[in-house]
Amino acid sequence: MIDPLIASTRLSSSGLEAQSARLRVISENVANAQSTGRTPGSDPYTRKTIAFRSELDRALGASSVAVKEIGTDDAPFPVEYDPGNPAADENGMVKKPNVNMLIEMADMREANRSYQANLQMMKQARALISATIDLMRG
Template sequence: MIDPLQASSKLAGAGLEAQSMRLRVVSENIANAQSTGKTAGADPYARKTVTFRTELDRALGAASVKVKEIGVDRAPFQVEYAPGNPAADENGYVKLPNVNMLIEMADMREANRSYEANLQMMKQTRSMISGLIDLLRAT
């Protein structure tokens, strides 16, 4: 049987890893929100998405989270009339990324809160282990 404190640390670690990846993807989306194609008529940056999956950790006997895949959002690109832009097509239209800053900020906030919750779980586990060691020393 696995130690419950070790199990909680391992599960929180998996959550931290998953949310960290999500934060990286959201940051990349925000950084490329205005990235157009390099040549006339070329597609711009396409928003990335993160999909999670539940995975049974047999050693713990509990479900854990893992990143299933990093995909590409298939939403249509925005189009803007900018004939002077090097990425403009023959009609003067430039394709802009399908990144919606409002959605990205909401995703970032949710991922950050989930990350903090997992981090708090790790801190509580560490505190419990420290308390247990103190109790063992006292005996």
């Protein structure tokens, strides 16, 4: 009975790690949402993306999740007229980061809920393991 419970904690742990990495990437995007280039005409901060992959855990006989890669979004940079900005080109245009705060907030909310679900699953498995051990003692 304990083996499936231990397996579920290991699977939950992989989910927690994946969502934690996702939250770090989102946080970096939010923190740099206004970071323009440092020199005239230079590129601003480029939004980061994260991709996951399913991994077969042979010991558990189940699939877990892992970070496949952290990449960059190839969406175009929005351009804004701001001649006083140090990153403005000769026409006064400044490239802004390709970070959409609405998307980042939605992603953050989803990642947070997934993290909480994995954490709750781990708590439940731990409680069941404890109850099983108590039953075995008595």
